Amino acid sequence: MKKIWVIIRKEWAEVFRNKIVLFTVIGVPLLFSIIPIALIGSLQGATDLDGLQNELGMGLEAIQQLCGPLQGVDCGQYLLLQQFMILFLMMPAIIPVTIAAYSIVGEKNTRTLEPLLATPIGTEQLLAGKALAAVIPAVLACFGSFFIFVGGANLLASSPAVAAQLFSPLWLLGIFLVGPLLSLTGVSLAVMISSRVTEPRAAEQLTALLVLPVTALFMGQLFGLLVVDQTFMLWIAAGLILVDATLLYFAVQLFQRETILTRWK
Amino acid sequence: MKPVLDTRRISIFLAITFGIAWLTALVVYLTGGTVDSPVLFTVAGTSVSLALVLIATVYMWSPAIANILTRTITREGWKDSGLRLPLGERRWWTWALAWVLPAALTLLGALLYFLVFPQHYDPELLGFKAMVDAAIEAQGQQPIPLDIWTLLLVQLGQGVLLSPIVNSLFAFGEEFGWRAYLQDKLMPLGFRKAMLLLGAIWGVWHAPVIAMGHNYGFGYPGAPWTGILAMTWFSIAAGVIFGWLTLRGRSVWPAVIAHGAINGIAGINVLFLHPEAQPNPLLGPLPVGIIAALPWTLLAAYLFWRSDKDAADVSRETNPPPTRKPTRGTMIAAENLSKQFDTVTAVDGLDVEIPAGEVFGLLGPNGAGKTTTIRMLSALIAPSRGHAWVAGHHIGEEDALIRKDVGILTETPGMYEQLSAQRNLSFFAELYEVPRVDKQVERYLRMLGLWGRRNDPVGTFSKGMRQKLAIARALLHEPKVLFLDEPTSGLDPEASRMVREFISDLKAEGRTIILSTHNLDEADRLCDRIAVLRGRLLALDTPTNLRRELFGRSVVFHLAKAKATFAKALARLPFVHEVEAVDNKLVVKLDDPEKRNPQLVAELVGLGAQIQFVGEMRQSLEDVYLQLVEAGGTA
Numbered sequence: 001m002k003k004i005w006v007i008i009r010k011e012w013a014e015v016f017r018n019k020i021v022l023f024t025v026i027g028v029p030l031l032f033s034i035i036p037i038a039l040i041g042s043l044q045g046a047t048d049l050d051g052l053q054n055e056l057g058m059g060l061e062a063i064q065q066l067c068g069p070l071q072g073v074d075c076g077q078y079l080l081l082q083q084f085m086i087l088f089l090m091m092p093a094i095i096p097v098t099i100a101a102y103s104i105v106g107e108k109n110t111r112t113l114e115p116l117l118a119t120p121i122g123t124e125q126l127l128a129g130k131a132l133a134a135v136i137p138a139v140l141a142c143f144g145s146f147f148i149f150v151g152g153a154n155l156l157a158s159s160p161a162v163a164a165q166l167f168s169p170l171w172l173l174g175i176f177l178v179g180p181l182l183s184l185t186g187v188s189l190a191v192m193i194s195s196r197v198t199e200p201r202a203a204e205q206l207t208a209l210l211v212l213p214v215t216a217l218f219m220g221q222l223f224g225l226l227v228v229d230q231t232f233m234l235w236i237a238a239g240l241i242l243v244d245a246t247l248l249y250f251a252v253q254l255f256q257r258e259t260i261l262t263r264w265k
Numbered sequence: 266m267k268p269v270l271d272t273r274r275i276s277i278f279l280a281i282t283f284g285i286a287w288l289t290a291l292v293v294y295l296t297g298g299t300v301d302s303p304v305l306f307t308v309a310g311t312s313v314s315l316a317l318v319l320i321a322t323v324y325m326w327s328p329a330i331a332n333i334l335t336r337t338i339t340r341e342g343w344k345d346s347g348l349r350l351p352l353g354e355r356r357w358w359t360w361a362l363a364w365v366l367p368a369a370l371t372l373l374g375a376l377l378y379f380l381v382f383p384q385h386y387d388p389e390l391l392g393f394k395a396m397v398d399a400a401i402e403a404q405g406q407q408p409i410p411l412d413i414w415t416l417l418l419v420q421l422g423q424g425v426l427l428s429p430i431v432n433s434l435f436a437f438g439e440e441f442g443w444r445a446y447l448q449d450k451l452m453p454l455g456f457r458k459a460m461l462l463l464g465a466i467w468g469v470w471h472a473p474v475i476a477m478g479h480n481y482g483f484g485y486p487g488a489p490w491t492g493i494l495a496m497t498w499f500s501i502a503a504g505v506i507f508g509w510l511t512l513r514g515r516s517v518w519p520a521v522i523a524h525g526a527i528n529g530i531a532g533i534n535v536l537f538l539h540p541e542a543q544p545n546p547l548l549g550p551l552p553v554g555i556i557a558a559l560p561w562t563l564l565a566a567y568l569f570w571r572s573d574k575d576a577a578d579v580s581r582e583t584n585p586p587p588t589r590k591p592t593r594g595t596m597i598a599a600e601n602l603s604k605q606f607d608t609v610t611a612v613d614g615l616d617v618e619i620p621a622g623e624v625f626g627l628l629g630p631n632g633a634g635k636t637t638t639i640r641m642l643s644a645l646i647a648p649s650r651g652h653a654w655v656a657g658h659h660i661g662e663e664d665a666l667i668r669k670d671v672g673i674l675t676e677t678p679g680m681y682e683q684l685s686a687q688r689n690l691s692f693f694a695e696l697y698e699v700p701r702v703d704k705q706v707e708r709y710l711r712m713l714g715l716w717g718r719r720n721d722p723v724g725t726f727s728k729g730m731r732q733k734l735a736i737a738r739a740l741l742h743e744p745k746v747l748f749l750d751e752p753t754s755g756l757d758p759e760a761s762r763m764v765r766e767f768i769s770d771l772k773a774e775g776r777t778i779i780l781s782t783h784n785l786d787e788a789d790r791l792c793d794r795i796a797v798l799r800g801r802l803l804a805l806d807t808p809t810n811l812r813r814e815l816f817g818r819s820v821v822f823h824l825a826k827a828k829a830t831f832a833k834a835l836a837r838l839p840f841v842h843e844v845e846a847v848d849n850k851l852v853v854k855l856d857d858p859e860k861r862n863p864q865l866v867a868e869l870v871g872l873g874a875q876i877q878f879v880g881e882m883r884q885s886l887e888d889v890y891l892q893l894v895e896a897g898g899t900a
Contacts (some may be wrong), residue, residue: 002695003695006695006696007690008683010688010692013684013688014681014683014684016684017683022799042394047555079351110679110680110681110682111677111678111679112679112680112681113671113675113679114645114675114679115675115679115693115735115739116740117645117667118643118645118668118671118673118675118694119693119696119697120666120668120669120696120697121696122665123679191666203472251268254272256270256272257645258645258646258647259644261640261645261646264608
């Protein structure tokens with residue numbers, strides 16, 4: 001565990017000097033939390049529940065299930081905010097990819113991997129350190145932006161009950177369970193791809209494809225094709241646990257010291 | 266350390282195998298599947314359809330084609346083709362097992378199936394009788410004057426004795442791909458994982474033909490998915506047995522025989538089936554049914570359980586145990602140490618013993634195996650063959666301990682450029698679990714004159730400073746052995762001298778240092794002994810002895826004026842090998858100058874020569890090196 005922490009500290013010391021990484025970790029979450037708040041602010045009191053109902057193609061029963069105790073304008077505002085949950089799921093998937101991609105391919109470019117592998121550190125320790133160094137800031141940024149988002153909603157929404165509803169099990173599952181799991185998926189993919197490519201950008205771009213299924217969810221919800229509710233979140237979490245376990249296994253298997261040392265030029 | 270999984274070649278092989286097979290299946294499907302496939306011709310009353318031809322040839326041969334294409338595309342060569350016939354190696358029992366085991370397991374499976382479903386068993390063999398009668402009628406021949414049980418015994422005997430050979434042609438197409446190629450490539454995962462993965466891949470590869478009714482037909486519950494699963498199950502069990510035969514037989518041929526045998530005998534169980542029985546093909550009686558496959562599964566489980574012992578036996582045979590242990594006081598010992606990269610032998614049979622406190626030089630042209638040797642000895646890459654011990658730890662068994670005890674200066678001094686010198690060193694010190702990190706980092710930064718720049722990012726350092734920092738990194742944990750891979754490469758003369766002086770200081774401290782360099786003067790000055798490599802060890806000795814062995818010893822006489830008679834007179838002396846006159850100098854080659862020089866001086870003085878200086882002629886290490894490498898290259 002101590003060596004994993006050593007790796008994490010080194011990674012942070014190094015990657016946070018990179019402006020692109022810094023912007024991704026701080027700027028993106030800020031942007032994602034400000035946009036919905038600004039939208040609520042600009043639509044203050046003008047959220048039409050019937051209009052939203054038509055636009056989202058949702059039945060009244062489904063809406064009431066999502067809104068819980070909220071009624072009228074409150075429910076309309078909550079439904080609008082709810083559409084932004086996908087952004088909070090995208091965030092932990094996007095942010096660590098940039099960090100992880102730089103962290104493995106960066107070693108390759110600076111030729112530091114050979115001295116690093118010559119130390120008595122296990123492959124699992126090395127990859128765990130690198131993965132956690134990417135996951136922790138992403139998850140913390142996601143949590144941070146969620147609290148900014150809730151604070152903003154509390155100030156600008158039609159009633160404090162709207163912000164309180166953001167602490168419903170659906171949101172809590174999304175932010176505190178699915179988000180970190182998605183983050184791990186992104187990192188595992190980035191580690192796997194980084195072990196095979198020679199450019200951080202290539203690793204980043206390939207791993208960015210992970211955003212596609214999340215975007216598909218977003219679009220599906222937007223066009224009323226699916227309702228992201230509590231049960232749906234739990235299914236996604238269960239699926240992600242399986243996917244993450246598989247990806248982590250393959251990430252360790254694909255990180256072959258000898259191949260990396262002898263074929264990386 | 267585990268050998269490397271060659272994922273690139275595995276991916277290419279699988280893409281070709283599945284590409285060819287599944288495309289063939291698509292063609293079969295589009296032309297009527299296995300049921301309505303157009304008949305191409307008829308042999309002895311049996312129709313041969315397009316589906317049968319395509320599946321028996323292209324589909325079943327796709328793994329063999331993939332083997333050939335992958336080796337060709339990736340220029341792998343045929344060194345480990347798996348085709349060798351291990352005759353004379355007393356492996357006849359693997360061949361015998363391959364020949365009879367499938368029949369025994371299949372009949373045992375039939376016995377089990379009919380014990381579970383006794384109502385499906387036909388003691389009068391009515392189904393078989395009807396089949397024989399139909400065949401006789403179709404060919405317009407007379408009935409055979411044998412009872413049905415005798416006929417069954419003939420059929421069985423033929424199935425057991427001849428079918429392994431007859432069916433080998435088709436079985437070879439699969440085995441030459443799966444066992445001879447993919448199994449070998451998956452073995453770095455270990456026998457167990459390799460067998461499970463290979464069996465699963467093999468099973469899934471059958472999916473399209475199973476979906477088109479092969480082995481299980483169509484009407485079974487959950488078709489075709491349950492059929493694909495059952496086939497995968499059988500493939501894993503049979504794959505373990507075929508894989509074990511390949512491993513123990515050191516050749517793919519036993520697996521080919523066994524695969525041919527199962528193909529030939531598989532149908533025998535159906536002959537016992539009552540004509541009115543409606544068996545579930547997922548359960549039997551064909552050996553691909555779960556119940557009938559039970560003997561296969563149990564044997565596979567047993568082989569799986571004992572695979573560690575088999576793998577160890579094979580490993581011992583391919584890499585025999587060391588003949589001796591390193592002697593006391595030896596810091597590094599290598600015995601037959603070798604490394605193969607694909608078709609290239611980077612290091613071939615290196616034998617060396619390096620005592621503690623020695624500075625040992627590795628010389629050789631680019632690609633001679635110096636860096637590979639250092640990487641093997643520092644437990645960064647695994648040897649393909651042979652054994653080595655570093656600081657008392659066996660390579661391949663105690664790699665983590667070796668990494669703790671060695672320091673390595675890599676060919677390029679990779680540093681985290683955005684981090685300070687101090688942060689770079691403290692990071693590595695923490696990974697090496699150095700007790701007092703800050704003190705140790707400060708000690709080496711001061712020792713190498715970098716303390717003043719400790720907070721500057723390494724990206725701002727000169728090449729020499731980076732090299733010094735990399736040396737400090739290699740020394741932070743006070744290793745017992747220090748590997749220096751071209752420490753002065755690319756440095757200016759001043760920085761080179763500084764690094765050399767530092768190495769001299771380390772030598773004075775009694776550290777064991779392995780120095781790989783192209784700088785012959787550096788090796789001459791620093792090394793106690795030198796090994797000249799060119800894939801294999803060309804020479805190993807002290808620099809002085811290397812000179813003597815190659816060039817002998819020579820004495821140079823500087824004369825006030827040389828005359829031809831001087832050289833002739835000296836050449837006549839019995840202990841002189843050769844005399845060469847160059848300007849006013851005489852170069853005399855002889856064995857024992859300490860003893861003979863007074864005689865030579867007396868002879869020359871007697872001839873009236875005026876001797877100005879006398880000294881031993883010293884060949885440069887460059888001459889020695891070039892001679893050795895040229896001779897090694899032409900050997």
